[in-house]
Amino acid sequence: MxxxxxxxxxxxxxxxxxxxxxxxxxxxxxxxxxxxxxxxxxxxxxxxxxxxxxxxxxxxxxxxxxxxxxxxRSVSTGESTYLTATADKTSQSGSYNIQVEQLALAHKVAGTNVTDPTAAVGEGSLDLTVNGNSFSVNVGAADSLEDIAANINSAEDNVGVTATIITSDAGSRLVLSSDTEGTDSQISVVANDTTGSALNDMFGVGNLEELQGAQDSIVHVDGQKITSQTNEVTGAITGVTLNLTDADLSKTSTLKIELxxxxxxxxxxxxxxxxxxxxxxxxxxxxxxxxxxxxxxxxxxxxxxxxxxxxxxxxxxxxxxxxxxxxxxxxxxxxxxxxxxxxxxxxxxxxxxxxxxxxxxxxxxxxxxxxxxxxxxxxxxxxxxxxxxxxxxxxxxxxxxxxxxxxxxxxxxxxxxxxxxxxxxxxxxxxxKLNQQSSGIVNGLNSLPGVIKNSG
Incomplete structure (x- = not known):
């Protein structure tokens, strides 16, 4: 079985x-x-x-x-509203009397006003120069003041000019601002017309108006006059950078530098x-x-x-x-x-x-x-x-x-x-199998004639 x-x-x-x-x-x-x-x-x-x-x-x-x-270095200018200052490890401890005579200003010029800043201006190009460096922007026949401003600001070879449009009661005009203050960074513009004279009429000699003259900063340190192209004055005091914020020659600020x-x-x-x-x-x-x-x-x-x-x-x-x-x-x-x-x-x-x-x-x-x-x-x-x-x-x-x-x-x-x-x-x-065989042998023996079964 x-x-x-x-x-x-x-x-x-x-x-x-x-x-x-x-x-x-x-x-x-x-x-x-x-x-x-x-x-x-x-x-x-x-x-x-x-x-x-x-x-x-x-x-x-x-x-x-x-x-x-x-x-x-710890730097203090008291409650002065005319300057802030930073000093590196090359600066020496000391106290300095400072008067700010004038702040540096960035040059700003503007073209003539137009009634509609979205209307086409003319066709040709504008050559812009700042501090001896120049770049040119093409003006398409359909380009508006807005287009010209965008092309100036996005020019890869822009040498430091930002163009904006100012709209006043007199109309809208393109304003060109130098990105850097000082007299070295004055803007000059040459208008090149390929058709008509619209660009020269707007940006040419006699038509380009100076809105803000370029100006250097002037500061006096312990009575010594220092002229700088920007409002960040370095080198006047070893290891110190002066950041000019306002000007009044009659006001004295005290700069203190300590370790x-x-x-x-x-x-x-x-x-x-x-x-x-x-x-x-x-x-x-x-x-x-x-x-x-x-x-x-x-x-x-x-x-x-x-x-x-x-x-x-x-x-x-x-x-x-x-x-x-x-x-x-x-x-x-x-x-x-x-x-x-x-x-x-x-x-x-x-x-x-x-x-x-x-x-x-x-x-x-x-x-x-x-x-x-x-x-x-x-x-x-x-x-x-x-x-x-x-x-x-x-x-x-x-x-x-x-x-x-x-x-x-x-x-x-x-x-x-x-x-x-x-x-x-x-x-x-x-x-x-052995158990089955054993059981079969026992049953066989029990069935033999003359075998007395133990009833038990």
Missing amino acids: ALTATGIGSGLDINTIVGVLVDAEKVPKEAIFDKTEETIDAKVSAIGTLKSALSNFQDALEKLKDGESLNQ DTEAVKTNVQGFVDSYNSLINSIDKLTKYDSDKDEAAALQGDSMVRSIESQLRNMISDRVTVGSESVALYDIGIEADRYGKLSVNSSKLDSAIETNMAGIEGLFSTESTGLAVRLDDLVEGYVKTGGLIDSRNNAYTSDKQRLDSQREAFSLKMELLEARLFKQFNAMDLVVG
Whole structure:
């Protein structure tokens, strides 16, 4: 008799037996897979945290690399309405009396008025010149003032002229304004008619009206007269830019320039805080918790150890600034035995007062400045295709390899299960047949003459 269900012949629970045997091999291996995947995921997360910490540190370094943030100037003009000012690190502390005699003005000229700005004007071209530079605009037979203005403003070789249309009680006219103030930037127009004289009648000699004469600015600094083409005056005071806003020779504004010591302190403290934050992140990613007997994801990682080692070496280096050698300790930045930095305020104050050039040079000297070198170090790790990207690529490969191993192992377990079922089902058939044969023999013996059956 053929068996129709697993285990009927032998009476064994073959499904359970096979399940237990397969699990005995599968469960430990899957636990290893899970643990490996968990470790890879933890490392991917940790390396992302490290990259973020390095990038944040790099942001702080950017403020120090060029020295501007460390050598800032505070500028005051009181309540003056006549000028504002900015100063770079080359400016010297001081106070200046300033009178603005006149503002620079841009040249403005206008053609004759017409009744309808949308009507055709004439045919030919206009040659416009500003400060010796020229460009030409063609005027079509159907072109209106609006078309001419649009063509002037959109001309690729426009040398600094803006065209607008002003409509008044007298009609509409094309106004040409120089984009730059000063007498060097006066506008001249030559009208070239190909048909009739309409363009000359509007823009030619005697017809082009000057609405605003070009004018240079005049400012007096401590009684010394300075003339400038624009209202942005540079060079009058070293490192200072004056932006003139109004003029009255009888009014004096006081300009004060000082080293912005608070900005220096803020940026130095910002460097210290960002460095310590980076070290804290590294410590968390590499620590070993002896109480829990648990290691952080990057504990013992060679790349992280290398980063930390290079950072510690760099912050202890001295930088040659001019004829002297300067280190962080000299400006009041000290390191403890755990590698964390702190600021000695009184020592920093003294360095700011006596050696501002040394502070700036320590961080921003080209190639050797501390901020420059630290930025180069960090960039090698965080840039696209850098060392951290390479490490992430390695983790991705590990994950793909693990997925392949899982898939292969899963197939192996399916084959094992199929083989065990085949073997146990074969045994079940044999046992079933043996049981049938045994039953037949017993029945045959019982039916023999003279056999006394035990009634029982």
